[in-house]
Amino acid sequence: MATSDKSDLVKIYHSLGRKKRLGTVILFVTSACNAKCRTCFYWQELNQPGDLTWDEIRRLSLGMPAFTDFWLSGGEPMLRRELTDIIHLFHTQNGVRWVNLPTNGLLPARTAEWISRICEENPGLQLDLNVATDGLHAMQDSLRAVPGNFTKTLETLEAVQPCRRKFPQLRVNVNTVICAENFDHVMAIAEFVKANCAVDGHYFNIIRGNAQDPTLKQIPTQRLATLYRDLQAVYDYYADQVFRRRTGLGRKIAQVYYHGTLALHNKIQLENISSPHPWPMPCTAGETSIVIDSNGDVRSCELRSRLANLRDYGCDFEKFWQAQARAEELEAIGRDQCWCTHVCFIHDSLRHSPKVLLYDIPLTYLESKFSSPSTQGHGFQAVPSLAGPAAR
Numbered sequence: 371m372a373t374s375d376k377s378d379l380v381k382i383y384h385s386l387g388r389k390k391r392l393g394t395v396i397l398f399v400t401s402a403c404n405a406k407c408r409t410c411f412y413w414q415e416l417n418q419p420g421d422l423t424w425d426e427i428r429r430l431s432l433g434m435p436a437f438t439d440f441w442l443s444g445g446e447p448m449l450r451r452e453l454t455d456i457i458h459l460f461h462t463q464n465g466v467r468w469v470n471l472p473t474n475g476l477l478p479a480r481t482a483e484w485i486s487r488i489c490e491e492n493p494g495l496q497l498d499l500n501v502a503t504d505g506l507h508a509m510q511d512s513l514r515a516v517p518g519n520f521t522k523t524l525e526t527l528e529a530v531q532p533c534r535r536k537f538p539q540l541r542v543n544v545n546t547v548i549c550a551e552n553f554d555h556v557m558a559i560a561e562f563v564k565a566n567c568a569v570d571g572h573y574f575n576i577i578r579g580n581a582q583d584p585t586l587k588q589i590p591t592q593r594l595a596t597l598y599r600d601l602q603a604v605y606d607y608y609a610d611q612v613f614r615r616r617t618g619l620g621r622k623i624a625q626v627y628y629h630g631t632l633a634l635h636n637k638i639q640l641e642n643i644s645s646p647h648p649w650p651m652p653c654t655a656g657e658t659s660i661v662i663d664s665n666g667d668v669r670s671c672e673l674r675s676r677l678a679n680l681r682d683y684g685c686d687f688e689k690f691w692q693a694q695a696r697a698e699e700l701e702a703i704g705r706d707q708c709w710c711t712h713v714c715f716i717h718d719s720l721r722h723s724p725k726v727l728l729y730d731i732p733l734t735y736l737e738s739k740f741s742s743p744s745t746q747g748h749g750f751q752a753v754p755s756l757a758g759p760a761a762r
């Protein structure tokens with residue numbers, strides 16, 4: 371057996387023993403945003419005063435345990451002056467190994483400069499840059515409510531290419547939010563990106579939360595499974611790139627888990643699109659993952675209520691972590707049965723379930739390969755691998 375095959379099996383074996391401790395932090399680095407997306411679930415919180423200061427973030431980092439996965443959010447992260455310092459801080463002080471960085475693509479030159487700096491300063495860090503593309507031409511400008519947005523999106527994707535070629539730890543992806551207005555154009559967007567943009571992945575998320583334009587949430591859910599099936603071809607196209615450096619059995623194992631995990635995400639999302647339906651594993655939000663808003667509010671997940679404000683604890687994360695409010699929240703999550711479609715938390719939770727890792731993922735992979743088209747489901751989320759940062 372080749373060394374890479376062994377290392378893949380060892381990674382999966384270690385995943386089975388993953389302890390339930392904090393591993394994923396979602397940090398809204400700023401509330402400032404230069405777009406007005408009609409799909410935005412955070413629109414009421416945007417452009418407010420009170421972002422955590424750099425000093426407060428440093429204090430937070432000091433009191434936080436080691437964790438691996440760092441999802442940045444906002445606002446527009448490229449508007450946070452200390453963005454590269456924040457990433458460097460959590461990489462060096464908290465051991466972060468993977469960063470998911472979304473951008474609305476409106477600042478091409480800054481994005482190229484900062485991405486390059488992040489890669490230079492943090493050679494051991496895996497970075498996924500996700501550029502939002504919800505439509506082509508006028509549709510992108512309309513959905514994101516910024517004239518000329520589509521042109522800027524393409525400029526950003528072009529501007530980061532030198533960096534993408536230089537740094538193997540950087541993946542540049544396109545992210546598309548599926549909504550009522552672009553539902554029938556999703557495949558055309560995917561084909562355009564394949565033909566015109568040099569990217570490593572194209573991921574699709576269903577519109578969620580309290581969108582600024584509620585009509586965009588009226589997607590034809592009965593056609594969603596068919597859309598996921600059609601997107602299979604896009605998925606296959608990029609999967610070859612993701613695992614292009616692997617060979618033999620290691621490549622096959624990685625592909626089964628990559629395909630199977632994405633298929634399971636979508637199966638769970640389809641089951642929960644209309645009403646809550648139990649996941650195949652307990653939700654571990656608030657235990658293995660936490661959300662920190664730009665003003666220091668802290669929540670178990672983006673869908674549940676604020677638990678506290680970290681400023682009330684002097685930005686001492688450990689004090690918050692031991693607080694009664696969090697213990698009560700963990701009990702409440704179990705009681706509330708608030709099953710949802712949120713992929714970040716689905717993914718984080720499944721990594722802590724040996725049953726899902728050994729049974730549901732391989733089974734869902736087989737189902738997706740051999741079942742009838744109407745029951746297939748594949749979607750594409752920029753997620754870390756089961757055993758850590760995404761493979762290239």
Ligand code: SF4
Pocket residue numbers: 403404405406407409410411412413416444445446474
């Ligand atoms: S979705 Fe992102 S880019 Fe668009 S308005 Fe909301 S925070 Fe800004």
Ligand code: SF4
Pocket residue numbers: 653654655670671672673674703707708709710711712715716
């Ligand atoms: S099931 Fe969904 S809404 Fe409930 S705690 Fe988990 S992520 Fe949040």
